[in-house]
Amino acid sequence: MTAPALQARGLVKRYGRVTAIDGADFDLYAGEVLAVVGDNGAGKSSLIKALSGALVPDEGTILLDGKETRFHSPLEARQAGIETVHQTLALAPAMDIATNLFLGRELRRSGPIGSVLRLLDRKTMRRQAQEQLDALGIETVQHIGQIVETLSGGQRQAVAVARAAMFGSRLVIMDEPTAALGVKESRLVIDLIRRIRDRGLPVVLISHDMPQVFELADRIHVHRLGRRAAVVDPADASMSQVVSLMTGALQPGDEGAPPNLAAEQLRRYRRPGTHLAALAQRPRCSASRPLLKHHDARTWTPLSFELHRLRDTGWSVGRARHGSC
Numbered sequence: 001m002t003a004p005a006l007q008a009r010g011l012v013k014r015y016g017r018v019t020a021i022d023g024a025d026f027d028l029y030a031g032e033v034l035a036v037v038g039d040n041g042a043g044k045s046s047l048i049k050a051l052s053g054a055l056v057p058d059e060g061t062i063l064l065d066g067k068e069t070r071f072h073s074p075l076e077a078r079q080a081g082i083e084t085v086h087q088t089l090a091l092a093p094a095m096d097i098a099t100n101l102f103l104g105r106e107l108r109r110s111g112p113i114g115s116v117l118r119l120l121d122r123k124t125m126r127r128q129a130q131e132q133l134d135a136l137g138i139e140t141v142q143h144i145g146q147i148v149e150t151l152s153g154g155q156r157q158a159v160a161v162a163r164a165a166m167f168g169s170r171l172v173i174m175d176e177p178t179a180a181l182g183v184k185e186s187r188l189v190i191d192l193i194r195r196i197r198d199r200g201l202p203v204v205l206i207s208h209d210m211p212q213v214f215e216l217a218d219r220i221h222v223h224r225l226g227r228r229a230a231v232v233d234p235a236d237a238s239m240s241q242v243v244s245l246m247t248g249a250l251q252p253g254d255e256g257a258p259p260n261l262a263a264e265q266l267r268r269y270r271r272p273g274t275h276l277a278a279l280a281q282r283p284r285c286s287a288s289r290p291l292l293k294h295h296d297a298r299t300w301t302p303l304s305f306e307l308h309r310l311r312d313t314g315w316s317v318g319r320a321r322h323g324s325c
């Protein structure tokens, strides 16, 4: 069984008398968008800071691809392939797009003079930056040499997301990526997140925007009072159920509560065929996304967090042909 891309167990972080993270668990699987939702003060940001090295937890374990790890700084997390797009974006407004994409990771010229003087290789950086924007389909930016402070909010967000996708070899975390954006600009970022996921990079999306969460997420991690309250499949849950789980009006396991994937995880591992067969009956199709098909199932189901179960269950990977689902 393939381990989750990123996993945490029993994380705790106290600030004096305030417990920001209170025994939180977390699981992110390959190829999924995992939305993290919760009320104000639930501890979402603290959890994400712990996972991205911005905060060292007092207790608990973090596993990256199944290996226990401990980040003492955001740099260590970045070196391990975890990129975070903060609400502040961390861009240098007076510099151009290409320089911003390579901020802190500038390429230097080779050759006797270039290496001695440590000259920047601006040509290669511009070329690679343009390739990255093209690969992500970012067409709104007119020129890679444009100064960031002249970009719109959505374009700036796109630059920050492109940088994360460029260097995030393992996963990308996005904190409220559309909070400050209008409808059109939000659409650009949503499409970008989809493209990153479709390239196989898992995405953690912190968002208060419920319609956006339901549109994008493969699974929803509901955080409450510093810990994971439930994990739900958006296909199994309504927005009001998720909001009720966030506020505590509904508890996992209550009558009318959606299935809690976190609680059922172990049981499903033991009987994976049952769950996957059920999933296959209600595929959410997209021609651009890889799909799974079980040998005895007639329908396809999108490849998302189920990827890790492939080895055990004999499911095969393919792509939807036009009109096949």
Ligand SMILES: Nc1ncnc2c1ncn2[C@@H]1O[C@H](COP(=O)(O)OP(=O)(O)OP(=O)(O)O)[C@@H](O)[C@H]1O
Pocket (backbone or CB within 6 Å): 015, 018, 019, 020, 021, 038, 039, 040, 041, 042, 043, 044, 045, 046, 047
């Ligand atoms: N540096 C800190 N010092 C003291 N308390 C903190 C600190 N950071 C967070 N907290 C507290 O920890 C709790 C969780 O905060 P956190 O910012 O993680 O929640 P959140 O779910 O991200 O909230 P929001 O949605 O409002 O951003 C809050 O009670 C907050 O006041």
